[in-house]
Structure formats: structure tokens, C-alpha cells
Amino acid sequence: MNDKKLLLESIFNKTGIYISTKNDCRIISQFIVNEKVGFLSESTLYRFFLYPSHTSKPYKNTYNVLAKFCGYPDWNTFLQYYDSNQMYNDPKFINHSINIVIENFVVNENFNPLIEIYNTLEKENYKTKEFFGVKTFLNFQKTNLFPKFIKEHGDHPFVRYILIESLFDPYHRMNGYSEGLENYMLKTNKQSKDYMRDLIFSQAVLFRNYYLKTNDKAIEIGKKLYEDPIWEAEINKLHIFPKIRFMAYKFWYLYLKFNGTAPLQEYSAYFKDWIQNEIKNTETIHELNIIYHTTREVLQNLNLKELDKDVKKLFDARISNQYAHHLEFDKLYNPNGIISVIPL
Numbered sequence: 001m002n003d004k005k006l007l008l009e010s011i012f013n014k015t016g017i018y019i020s021t022k023n024d025c026r027i028i029s030q031f032i033v034n035e036k037v038g039f040l041s042e043s044t045l046y047r048f049f050l051y052p053s054h055t056s057k058p059y060k061n062t063y064n065v066l067a068k069f070c071g072y073p074d075w076n077t078f079l080q081y082y083d084s085n086q087m088y089n090d091p092k093f094i095n096h097s098i099n100i101v102i103e104n105f106v107v108n109e110n111f112n113p114l115i116e117i118y119n120t121l122e123k124e125n126y127k128t129k130e131f132f133g134v135k136t137f138l139n140f141q142k143t144n145l146f147p148k149f150i151k152e153h154g155d156h157p158f159v160r161y162i163l164i165e166s167l168f169d170p171y172h173r174m175n176g177y178s179e180g181l182e183n184y185m186l187k188t189n190k191q192s193k194d195y196m197r198d199l200i201f202s203q204a205v206l207f208r209n210y211y212l213k214t215n216d217k218a219i220e221i222g223k224k225l226y227e228d229p230i231w232e233a234e235i236n237k238l239h240i241f242p243k244i245r246f247m248a249y250k251f252w253y254l255y256l257k258f259n260g261t262a263p264l265q266e267y268s269a270y271f272k273d274w275i276q277n278e279i280k281n282t283e284t285i286h287e288l289n290i291i292y293h294t295t296r297e298v299l300q301n302l303n304l305k306e307l308d309k310d311v312k313k314l315f316d317a318r319i320s321n322q323y324a325h326h327l328e329f330d331k332l333y334n335p336n337g338i339i340s341v342i343p344l
Contacts, residue, residue, distance in 0.1 A: 003063075004049060006082050010070040019049050031069070038065035099135055106139040111149055118158035126166075133162040134341050140174055147179035154180075154187030165201065168337040171344060172209050181206055196234045197242050200225070204245040211252045212301075222253035240278065240287045247274065248298045255302060268307045275311060279318050288318065 012018040025045035067078035105114040121129050140146045153159050164184050185202045210218035254263040299308040
């Protein structure tokens, strides 16, 4: 493929315009100006791409400006990229190619091939799964299709354990994210050994979202979480991730229910003893972090300064052998799902 053909293809990929008329040249000239990568007039582009009898060699600047417009620092880099030996080993090219495939499946509601991709990842390591999960998340952000996708495929292991649980977004930055979580619960098998864990996880995450948005649904979900004694009996059997959310968010529920400090003070004493025991018995740095971040978000939101100070001291004491200061610990590890990959 000759140089002009490469540029025509690259410009088409960027703009959707395959230069074939003088008007196309005018439009692309204005696009180049808008992107502030240089200036090429309509006539220069016409002579370069469309004027068959024009035999003079274009200026190097023409090549460089066109290369920059296509996303490359200069013409030599553009040529290197389109050399197959380099292109197919370029992480940016591979990343972009994978993204295009997932984007097309998502925006065209072609969900079955997307599920087939997930099936091929079953035996891959977590970071590989996370990579595809993040790509999926970013492309669903461009649509309002996430609830529909979860309604259809919310029982698939990759969808449940990677997209919903490992990469959950505390800030619900995807259209229909809350509805997607509700659909996730509808796709949960009540006979599953993980049913109670999944129920508490999803309801706690929804409760947090509705509480912070002062949505009336918060008190409705809170009643389901905290007024049924079965949940209290099951909570200590669960992994620390759903367990700490359940325990910490109870402060918010008590605040909503009683709108006063007495119940919070009573629960604070119980919670302090409970969390001290959890911190003592927790082995991994990741689990310590989920306890730390989840708890302090709630305490600071409610301005429970004394308990917040006490909890911070417990963490400082627990990690003092590994980290010089809790801020270092806080900076090095972030357990909040997709926040560690796509921060606010």
C-alpha cells in the first residue's frame, strides 16, 4: 500500500470521510485547523490526493501535518506504525483493536459474541479478566444498555464476578447502573451457596448510592438489610467485603431511621469492638483496605469524629510494622472496585 493510500485509510478511520472530492479536501483542511496540528489548504490536499497530473514532490511538512492529524507525532512514526512487524506488536494498536471489537458488540447490542469472549477467558489470570472487564465498562458508559445486558446475562460467571463484583463502581458512573444491580439480583439463583453474599453485596451497594443521593429508596432497602434478623445471623459467615459494607452502612440506616445521635452512639460502642476484632484477624493488605476505606467514608460523612479517630488509631497500630504512616498505606492501595483503574 502506497503512502497516499495509507493516509487516505487513516483519515477515513478518524473522520469517516474518504477523500474523493474537492469538498472533502475543504472539510479535512478545516478539521486540521481545528485540531491545531498545522495548516494544509484545500488546494494543497487536492493536489496531494486527487490531482493525477500533479507530479511535484510534496513538502515534508505536508506529510508531518497529516501524520499528526492521524494521531502520530511525525511522518516517520506513522510509517513505522504501519509496518506490520511493529504494528502488530504495538500495545497501543492491540489495545485499540480489542476496544473496537468490544465497542461494536456493546453498541450494537450483539451480546452473545461478547459472552463468548468471556468464555475464552475462564482460565486466564485475574488481570487479563480485569482488562476485558474495564473495556466492557467503558463501552457500556457510551450507551444506556447496561441494565438490558445484565437482565440477559447477569447469571454468567464473568459478568457476576468481574463486571459487577470486582469492578463495581461506587459512583454509578454508567447509565442505568442501579437498575443493572437490581437485575443482577434477579439473576441470582436462590439455591446458590453464594445467594446471601450476593444479596447483601448488591443491596448494600444500592443502599449506599441511594443514601448519598438522598433518594427515598434508601430507607426501603435499609429496612430489608437491617430489620430482618436472618441477615444479622448470616453476616459473620460472609467474606469481609460484603460484611464490612453491611456493618458500616448500618450507621447510615440508623441515622435515617431515628434522625438522632442516641442510636448512633450505642451502635458506635458495639462497632468499635467488632472492627477491632476484624482488624486483628485480617491477614491481607487488600482486606484491611476495604475495611479502612468503607468505614472511614461512613464515619466522616456522619461527622463521627471520635470514632473515626479511634478507628484510624487501630489501623495505624495494625500496619505500623509495614508502613511508616497510614497515608502511605492509603496511597498505595485502593480497594474500591473500578476506582483503582478508572479514578474520578
